[in-house]
Amino acid sequence: MDYKGYEAVVNYDEEAKIFSGEVINTRDVITFQGESVSEVEKAFQDSVDDYLEFCESRGEKAAKVF
Incomplete structure (x- = not known):
């Protein structure tokens, strides 16, 4: 994904x-x-968004993707 x-x-x-x-x-x-494909897709998107928001709230840059 x-x-x-x-x-x-x-x-x-x-x-x-x-x-x-x-x-x-x-x-x-x-x-x-x-528990389902649609749930795991949504959880993936939510986790990425949460990670990016967390980094921003701490004034840090998100780790680069490779």
């Missing part, structure tokens, strides 16, 4: 019946999860 230049990988845990994902092209850790 891709959002605002951030790329993520998603895995499905059959036992827990949940999708979990992690942004893979930045050194900071950004994770998310959801």
Whole structure:
């Protein structure tokens, strides 16, 4: 998945019946999860937006994507 230049990988845990994902092209850790494809997509976007807002609120630049 891709959002605002951030790329993520998603895995499905059959036992827990949940999708979990992690942004893979930045050194900071950004994770998310959801119970459906649409939920995990929204959680990914929300996590990236939250990360960017957090960095801005602290007066820091977000880690560069690579």
